[in-house]
Amino acid sequence: MSNRSIVALKVLAHIACLAPVAWLVVHLIQNNLGPDPTATVTFFTGRGTLRLLVISLAVTPVRRLIPQLTWIIRFRRMLGLYAFFYGCLHLLTYIWLYAGFSLSTMIDDITRRRFIIAGLTAWALMVPLALTSTTWSIRKLGGKNWNRLHRLAYLSAIAGVVHYWWGVKPGVLTPTAITVVLAILLAARPVLAWWSSRNRVPVS
Amino acid sequence: MLKRKTNDIPYSEVTPKSAYLNRRAFMAGAVAAGAAAVAGKRIAGLISPDKSVHADTKLTTVKSPLSLTGVAPTSFQDITHYNNFYEFGPSKDDPARNAWRLKTRPWTVSVEGLVKNKQKFDIDTLMKLRPLEERIYRHRCVEAWSMVIPWVGYSLSEFIQKCEPLPSAKYVQFISLDDPSQMPGLSEVNLDWPYSEGLRMDEAMHPLTLLTFGLYGEVLPNQDGAPVRIVVPWKYGFKSAKSIVKIRFVDKQPHTTWNDSSPEYYGFYSNVNPDVAPQHSQKMERVIGASIFHQLQPTLMFNGYGDQVAKLYTGMDLRKYY
Numbered sequence: 001m002s003n004r005s006i007v008a009l010k011v012l013a014h015i016a017c018l019a020p021v022a023w024l025v026v027h028l029i030q031n032n033l034g035p036d037p038t039a040t041v042t043f044f045t046g047r048g049t050l051r052l053l054v055i056s057l058a059v060t061p062v063r064r065l066i067p068q069l070t071w072i073i074r075f076r077r078m079l080g081l082y083a084f085f086y087g088c089l090h091l092l093t094y095i096w097l098y099a100g101f102s103l104s105t106m107i108d109d110i111t112r113r114r115f116i117i118a119g120l121t122a123w124a125l126m127v128p129l130a131l132t133s134t135t136w137s138i139r140k141l142g143g144k145n146w147n148r149l150h151r152l153a154y155l156s157a158i159a160g161v162v163h164y165w166w167g168v169k170p171g172v173l174t175p176t177a178i179t180v181v182l183a184i185l186l187a188a189r190p191v192l193a194w195w196s197s198r199n200r201v202p203v204s
Numbered sequence: 205m206l207k208r209k210t211n212d213i214p215y216s217e218v219t220p221k222s223a224y225l226n227r228r229a230f231m232a233g234a235v236a237a238g239a240a241a242v243a244g245k246r247i248a249g250l251i252s253p254d255k256s257v258h259a260d261t262k263l264t265t266v267k268s269p270l271s272l273t274g275v276a277p278t279s280f281q282d283i284t285h286y287n288n289f290y291e292f293g294p295s296k297d298d299p300a301r302n303a304w305r306l307k308t309r310p311w312t313v314s315v316e317g318l319v320k321n322k323q324k325f326d327i328d329t330l331m332k333l334r335p336l337e338e339r340i341y342r343h344r345c346v347e348a349w350s351m352v353i354p355w356v357g358y359s360l361s362e363f364i365q366k367c368e369p370l371p372s373a374k375y376v377q378f379i380s381l382d383d384p385s386q387m388p389g390l391s392e393v394n395l396d397w398p399y400s401e402g403l404r405m406d407e408a409m410h411p412l413t414l415l416t417f418g419l420y421g422e423v424l425p426n427q428d429g430a431p432v433r434i435v436v437p438w439k440y441g442f443k444s445a446k447s448i449v450k451i452r453f454v455d456k457q458p459h460t461t462w463n464d465s466s467p468e469y470y471g472f473y474s475n476v477n478p479d480v481a482p483q484h485s486q487k488m489e490r491v492i493g494a495s496i497f498h499q500l501q502p503t504l505m506f507n508g509y510g511d512q513v514a515k516l517y518t519g520m521d522l523r524k525y526y
Binding site: 028031033034035036037038039041097098100105108109113115169170171172173174 | 282285286290294295296347349392393394395465466469483484485487488490492493495496497499500
């Protein structure tokens, strides 16, 4: 993949990640987000976060399975940062439209509601990852440490999915799809590692 | 930006629009008819059917002192396109999309259990039993959104008196229709069907508890619980069973669907209570139809009906009996 194609693809990826936010802002201004706009924004940003997180977690297994696609690693940082961006919008939705910036409401929720705790955990786990997303950080931390730290992305995604399940009414199965995809991606890592170790020629 | 007020359409203007709600059912028939009739002219007529077909949907009502005053009801569009009716699917727009499958005629409601007059009531008889009243009520969903709805019906107590329950009857149970051929949500949502709800006898006998047949002066649209539902305005919406086929008088607290599913979240009583909130916070509610930055308003104890209903619960620990 030539550098020029990568740049072109990156522009497209930025557009793909930002277009939904633009759509949301336009509809917000037009007051056209349905009967319950707060809920619309909540689900829109929440699902966006989880989807982007899961897509970023798909990069490694896809590269392992399809060697011709190793270049997609160059998109992972961007996807992760967009996941964090959507996560921040989701958190802002809560702080602004649900809690009305009331600290006591937020403390009450954090101490009593497990779905809020799970969601906040998912967001908080992304913070160190966003902060260490620069090339400078990778160099500073060293590849090995950096990789270890960035495994927090798995925990964040798991916490996010748990937050989704705990947030919807019992009996509602809408979080199933994202849960299955995440489970496959998490299981793919040990499976692919085992597979490649089996196929490696033993060193005599 | 965001100039639209909560309800800027006087509902007298909204009412006639309901005719288009039956469009889906009409279209279903139209597919068969359309296959035979090739003429385009006729198809055009089917796509926007003549409103006179639905002239019988208007109800004659009298005003009620139990109605809220000075509040504008939520728009007919939102009441009929944003609600929970899991028998038609788990999303808020599923009922509006799928409820055309529901056949509300013929329909019978059977009265069972500890009652003198075990009887099956035809829906049209039931509707004519008492004069229909318009009751404008607040509606509060456990998901923390709220509406103001002009229901049409008469007090359930008047019907219960007709049934003559035995002194041993302490609770009333409501069973909703459970027919997968009409209700695609039954297989999609993991709940123990049929939907079952219940009230203590004194709650059922309270004049606010409404046996409901209509909305906005017309027969209930399918997606809002046609042809007959109850409305208990001081409780979370799920307590108000829809599309009722059985009313059973019993001596013990009946099982109720959401309580079966998650007793830690949904109690038998489920009175609107801003201070008790096992899952989501119930302190505030989002007003449906309001613009996004003006949606939040504080939730009132018993949904604002405390003066009328608090006495039903004197001496009860509402934290325990949530």
